[in-house]
Amino acid sequence: MFEIRMAKFGLSMETGTITKWYKHPGDTVKKGDILVQIESEKITNDLQSPVNGFIKVILVNDGESKAVGEIIGYIAETEEELKQENKQETPPTPQDNNIEEKTTKAPIAQPGKRGFVSASPRAKSLARDHSIDLSTVQGTGPEGRIIEKDVLDCIAKHTQTARKEPLSPLRKEIAERLFKSYQSYVLVTNMTKVDMTELLEIKKKLIPDVSVTAILIKCLGGVLLKYPEFNVHFDGSTMEKFSSVNIGVAVDTGRGLIVPVIKRADMLSAAEVNEQLKRLAEYAKKNRLRGEDVEGSHFTITNLGMMRTDMFTPVLNGQEVGILGVGRSVKELVVKDDNSIAIRTMAYFSLSYDHRIIDGALASIFLGGLAEVIENESLLKEVLKI
Amino acid sequence: MREITFSEALGEAMLEEMQRDPTIFTYGEDIAKQGGIFGAYKPILGKFQDRILDTPISEEVIFGSALGASLAGMRPVAEFHFADFLFTGMTAVANQIMKFKYMTGGQGKIHLILRGPDGISKSAAAQHSESIETLFMHIPGIKIIVPSTPYDMKGLFKTALKSDDPVICFEHKMLYARKGPVPEEEYYIPFGKADIKKEGKDVTVVSTSRMVHESLKASEQLAKEGIDVEVVDLRTLVPWDKETVLESVKKTHHLVIAHETWRRAGWGAEIAATVQEEAFDYLDGPIMRVGAKNVHIPFSPPLQDFVVPDYKSVINEVRKVLNV
Numbered sequence: 246m247f248e249i250r251m252a253k254f255g256l257s258m259e260t261g262t263i264t265k266w267y268k269h270p271g272d273t274v275k276k277g278d279i280l281v282q283i284e285s286e287k288i289t290n291d292l293q294s295p296v297n298g299f300i301k302v303i304l305v306n307d308g309e310s311k312a313v314g315e316i317i318g319y320i321a322e323t324e325e326e327l328k329q330e331n332k333q334e335t336p337p338t339p340q341d342n343n344i345e346e347k348t349t350k351a352p353i354a355q356p357g358k359r360g361f362v363s364a365s366p367r368a369k370s371l372a373r374d375h376s377i378d379l380s381t382v383q384g385t386g387p388e389g390r391i392i393e394k395d396v397l398d399c400i401a402k403h404t405q406t407a408r409k410e411p412l413s414p415l416r417k418e419i420a421e422r423l424f425k426s427y428q429s430y431v432l433v434t435n436m437t438k439v440d441m442t443e444l445l446e447i448k449k450k451l452i453p454d455v456s457v458t459a460i461l462i463k464c465l466g467g468v469l470l471k472y473p474e475f476n477v478h479f480d481g482s483t484m485e486k487f488s489s490v491n492i493g494v495a496v497d498t499g500r501g502l503i504v505p506v507i508k509r510a511d512m513l514s515a516a517e518v519n520e521q522l523k524r525l526a527e528y529a530k531k532n533r534l535r536g537e538d539v540e541g542s543h544f545t546i547t548n549l550g551m552m553r554t555d556m557f558t559p560v561l562n563g564q565e566v567g568i569l570g571v572g573r574s575v576k577e578l579v580v581k582d583d584n585s586i587a588i589r590t591m592a593y594f595s596l597s598y599d600h601r602i603i604d605g606a607l608a609s610i611f612l613g614g615l616a617e618v619i620e621n622e623s624l625l626k627e628v629l630k631i
Numbered sequence: 632m633r634e635i636t637f638s639e640a641l642g643e644a645m646l647e648e649m650q651r652d653p654t655i656f657t658y659g660e661d662i663a664k665q666g667g668i669f670g671a672y673k674p675i676l677g678k679f680q681d682r683i684l685d686t687p688i689s690e691e692v693i694f695g696s697a698l699g700a701s702l703a704g705m706r707p708v709a710e711f712h713f714a715d716f717l718f719t720g721m722t723a724v725a726n727q728i729m730k731f732k733y734m735t736g737g738q739g740k741i742h743l744i745l746r747g748p749d750g751i752s753k754s755a756a757a758q759h760s761e762s763i764e765t766l767f768m769h770i771p772g773i774k775i776i777v778p779s780t781p782y783d784m785k786g787l788f789k790t791a792l793k794s795d796d797p798v799i800c801f802e803h804k805m806l807y808a809r810k811g812p813v814p815e816e817e818y819y820i821p822f823g824k825a826d827i828k829k830e831g832k833d834v835t836v837v838s839t840s841r842m843v844h845e846s847l848k849a850s851e852q853l854a855k856e857g858i859d860v861e862v863v864d865l866r867t868l869v870p871w872d873k874e875t876v877l878e879s880v881k882k883t884h885h886l887v888i889a890h891e892t893w894r895r896a897g898w899g900a901e902i903a904a905t906v907q908e909e910a911f912d913y914l915d916g917p918i919m920r921v922g923a924k925n926v927h928i929p930f931s932p933p934l935q936d937f938v939v940p941d942y943k944s945v946i947n948e949v950r951k952v953l954n955v
Contacts, residue, residue, distance in 0.1 A: 365914060365915045365916055366911045366912050366913070366914045366915075367884050367912065367913055367914050367915035368915065369912070370912035370913070386916070386954050387954050392915050392916065392954070393884055393915040394915075
């Protein structure tokens with residue numbers, strides 16, 4: 246009999262959640278077959294079978310969690326083993342899931358239902374407004390009449406019927422990390438309006454397939470090389486300075502935010518950055534990112550430009566000291582230095598940084614340097630190597 | 632602010648308006664010599680010569696002549712001595728004073744006031760203790776003021792003295808000696824404007840006259856149990872301030888009406904009916920009424936206490952309404 250145990254997919258992994266069993270009791274299993282999909286704090290992995298046999302018992306159902314190393318099921322390695330009565334371990338009666346539901350059945354008024362219920366006019370009116378079926382309400386007034394208080398109690402109970410649901414491992418990880426890190430630095434955000442017209446023009450003409458985010462990563466890479474003070478990790482006492490420029494990109498997976506990393510962004514071409522970005526974003530959305538995909542970021546970019554946000558205050562990722570937030574691009578009338586007026590596409594850039602080690606002046610210089618590259622055709626072309 | 636009695640407030644109102652308007656004059660039984668049986672006219676005694684007159688015991692004449700004087704351009708203030716005595720001159724009141732404006736198509740302005748004491752005192756028995764304001768609310772044609780404080784007495788009476796409709800004013804005997812703040816400067820209180828004597832959130836008690844004070848006393852007792860009573864003093868019954876009552880009921884969802892007059896078909900029934908018509912969905916319990924039991928006011932002090940409501944009656948009805 247082979248014991249299937251909760252596997253450890255990363256150094257920090259302590260528990261795993263079963264997202265899906267691919268095999269079910271009685272199914273034939275061959276060595277190398279994928280048995281089960283397991284979600285850890287960061288990533289999702291498949292567990293392969295190291296043996297041939299038959300699934301005997303599943304002890305941990307979909308949606309349930311188990312600590313690393315604990316038994317989650319058994320594989321019978323022979324048909325005899327499969328038929329044998331299981332002596333020690335009996336599968337638990339399947340529970341719905343670990344969602345705690347505290348609902349007194351919502352007494353919703355049934356249309357067409359009639360019959361006299363003793364209730365005060367106030368109670369009846371309230372019940373009507375809140376779609377409460379008075380026949381399900383216990384009256385505490387004289388002779389059991391339903392009074393306002395009874396309906397209010399009922400309404401209060403309803404509002405408590407919200408289900409208690411544990412966070413998904415990803416959301417839990419996000420919540421814990423954010424809470425921890427947010428308390429550990431001094432966050433300040435500088436914002437400036439950047440003229441995106443040149444960048445969009447070049448993209449349209451020369452590299453239409455490369456996304457704006459990929460172009461911005463390239464620009465950011467250049468500026469980070471110039472101002473290495475931002476290309477560091479800071480743990481509160483020591484700085485870790487990096488020579489390579491690894492840029493994390495915040496990706497909304499629909500389940501939560503995840504930050505895959507473009508490594509050595511300074512060495513890659515815009516097209517290569519674009520390619521990697523596409524792959525990582527797709528993996529992130531499909532929950533197929535590997536550990537190495539989300540590790541080693543030195544500076545993060547988060548682009549809300551495709552949505553309706555102009556400025557925001559992004560928070561730092563891990564021990565990084567800077568993060569760039571990109572707002573949406575909007576066409577605006579701009580008065581130029583020669584007093585002429587032009588229609589330009591503008592976007593707010595929000596640079597959040599750890600004020601403990603980055604001064605406001607340096608942040609302004611960094612943000613200005615970035616804007617200068619983006620707004621200048623020749624600098625842009627130089628950075629993009631086109 | 633200075634404090635004066637209810638009685639002095641009435642006297643001041645008369646004095647100020649009589650000085651302003653020479654057509655105002657007053658007459659009734661035991662007025663000119665005595666200053667009224669509760670002494671309310673003392674401030675005007677000796678000041679206006681032939682404008683304060685004593686009459687024989689002849690209610691029909693007192694009320695009938697008031698109509699005539701009014702039609703002749705005067706503003707008579709006729710005293711009925713005891714509310715119970717109104718019955719003696721009721722033809723003049725209900726058939727003439729209250730109908731005249733209607734029957735002349737509004738040609739005659741009837742500016743007259745009928746005023747006098749009503750309600751219980753210490754064993755005045757059935758013919759000197761009645762509260763009969765409901766009758767005048769039931770029959771159309773006269774405005775009714777039922778003040779509870781010196782401030783309201785003065786402000787409402789001054790408004791009555793400027794009114795171009797007949798007004799009847801019921802002054803509760805037990806209130807005449809009661810003191811209260813009244814400003815030195817002149818003021819008027821419009822008819823149909825209730826006064827919230829105490830704000831509260833749990834139950835509305837609507838009352839007038841003496842029962843306002845009983846209701847306030849009840850609210851103090853109930854407050855000790857955590858029941859927050861709102862006491863609304865209607866001050867005038869025709870017109871009565873429906874908006875304030877409805878607003879209060881919409882807030883508290885509970886209503887008690889407290890009056891000294893008989894509970895059966897007393898004016899509280901009118902308020903109750905109106906509230907259930909116009910604020911039905913806001914009521915969280917039955918509307919209860921506090922009123923005298925359905926007998927005449929007894930001479931025997933213990934029996935008078937038994938028949939006539941007080942603060943304990945208000946507390947009882949509030950408990951019923953709130954089911955506590």
